[in-house]
Amino acid sequence: MAVEAVPGAIPPTAIVYVIDDDESARQSLEFLLDVAGIRVRSFGSADAFLAASPPLDGACIVTDVRMPGTGGIELAEALKARAEAVPVIVVTGHADVPLAIQAMKAGVTDFIEKPFDDEAMLRAIRGALARRADGDAAAAERRQVAERIAALSGRERDVMEGLVAGKANKAIAFDLDISARTVEVYRANLMIKMQARTLSDLVRMVTVATMA
Structure with missing residues (x-):
């Protein structure tokens, strides 16, 4: 939380x-x-x-x-x-x-x-x-979010970046040269690790983590 x-x-x-x-x-x-x-x-x-x-x-x-x-x-x-x-x-x-x-x-x-x-x-x-x-x-929230991002795998981070950029699963799959189903799996895993309930919640977290 x-x-x-x-x-x-x-x-x-x-x-x-x-x-x-x-x-x-x-x-x-x-x-x-x-x-x-x-x-x-x-x-x-x-x-x-x-x-x-x-x-x-x-x-x-x-x-x-x-x-x-x-x-x-x-x-x-x-x-x-x-x-x-x-x-x-x-x-x-x-x-x-x-x-x-x-x-x-x-x-x-x-x-x-x-x-x-x-x-x-x-x-x-x-x-x-x-x-x-x-x-x-x-500051405490930024630290927490940064720790969660650090716990993601490289591919999960790639998928997260695509989601935050507003891309659909199929577009992310095309960019990463993987199947849309695989993107869905990575998406589900990263949402759990980030403790994000919705996509807008994930976007807010990433925004918070990048704030000075």
């Missing part, structure tokens, strides 16, 4: 890492997220966060832009360099256009100015977590 997720839904395993050297700001965000039913863990600095190296699956980071040591944008750049696809929301009390441009180039998901509205912050966090969950589910 393909991995299924409700679009825009936040999984219960989602977590927000709050990174801020201001203790009162950390506690305020922790309280806000606790009340909203979102798991949260805080760090007093980006360096402490990097040293702890917590799991980033299903995570979102909310960080202040200016902190002693590594700043919020530098943190986003470090994560981007590691190819970590975790969304980063940067909070700042000193917003300007060059800073915003620098943040976006670093891969920052959102840029929020202080003082911020609680609901605006929650919308940004929920949106980032939901998009992350959707992306994770899509």
Whole structure:
């Protein structure tokens, strides 16, 4: 079965890492997220966060832009360099256009100015977590489909390519120089291996597997 997720839904395993050297700001965000039913863990600095190296699956980071040591944008750049696809929301009390441009180039998901509205912050966090969950589910499905395709024999893959191209069994048989009956056998086998119930289901799977 393909991995299924409700679009825009936040999984219960989602977590927000709050990174801020201001203790009162950390506690305020922790309280806000606790009340909203979102798991949260805080760090007093980006360096402490990097040293702890917590799991980033299903995570979102909310960080202040200016902190002693590594700043919020530098943190986003470090994560981007590691190819970590975790969304980063940067909070700042000193917003300007060059800073915003620098943040976006670093891969920052959102840029929020202080003082911020609680609901605006929650919308940004929920949106980032939901998009992350959707992306994770899509990546998991691509892996599953790729594994199924890898399990096909060479001839089954040839038949599948013909089917996905919209060719009839007889046309595939002619192209492969085999009988239409043999194509039917390969077709039945590959549909089972791909766990595809219909031809449109098979086409969708192959499309998913080829997505970047």
